[in-house]
Amino acid sequence: MIINLMPEKLQPDFFTRDVLDVAPDILGCYLVRNFGKETRPYQISEVEIYRGEEDSGCHVSRGKTKRTEVMYRDGGLVYVYLIYGMHWMLNIVTGMKDQPQALLIRGVQGFNGPGKLTKEMQIDSSFYGENLCGSNRIWIEKNPQRKGTIEKLPRIGIDYARKEDRERLWRLKWVDRG
DNA sequence: AGCAAGATCGGT
DNA sequence: CCGATCTTGCTG
Numbered sequence: 557m558i559i560n561l562m563p564e565k566l567q568p569d570f571f572t573r574d575v576l577d578v579a580p581d582i583l584g585c586y587l588v589r590n591f592g593k594e595t596r597p598y599q600i601s602e603v604e605i606y607r608g609e610e611d612s613g614c615h616v617s618r619g620k621t622k623r624t625e626v627m628y629r630d631g632g633l634v635y636v637y638l639i640y641g642m643h644w645m646l647n648i649v650t651g652m653k654d655q656p657q658a659l660l661i662r663g664v665q666g667f668n669g670p671g672k673l674t675k676e677m678q679i680d681s682s683f684y685g686e687n688l689c690g691s692n693r694i695w696i697e698k699n700p701q702r703k704g705t706i707e708k709l710p711r712i713g714i715d716y717a718r719k720e721d722r723e724r725l726w727r728l729k730w731v732d733r734g
Numbered sequence: 735a736g737c738a739a740g741a742t743c744g745g746t
Numbered sequence: 747c748c749g750a751t752c753t754t755g756c757t758g
Binding site: 618621622623637638639640641642 | 751752754
């Protein structure tokens, strides 16, 4: 019996699916960051879905701009932007080309809050467009032991969005069970 | 060219 | 509740 103990790095076909399908699957997986000196895994515990130009809470709701351009590409890339002049937000682009959508990483084990985890992981503008399937500084690994339940909640901080979009249960929290 | 607002956070 | 702090996108 051969047991595969090698960590399984997520490939493009994982990310090019619709964000609604990727979101529940990515919870519990490891976001791995190689700092050069050492490599550290961060288990993903909370994500938020941003889906298409029709989603008034999503940055692409006003079309393609220089900032949002990466969301229009094939899934598997990183979308980062600075908010309030001080916090970097880390997003994972999903879906196929011209299907603009992304997952905001809102929490990893030990660090809750999108601004806090990017500070910990040292994520900045240099990660814009980084390919998670080809980068040597950041990637995502499957968690074979992954067992848990998913809590669905409204998104945070999008008061400007339409009521219908504000109320979508597009914030997913991972409740570990093993 | 100028301006208002922002997918946040930490301190009162 | 408020300020920090600066990029972005919109307006003119």
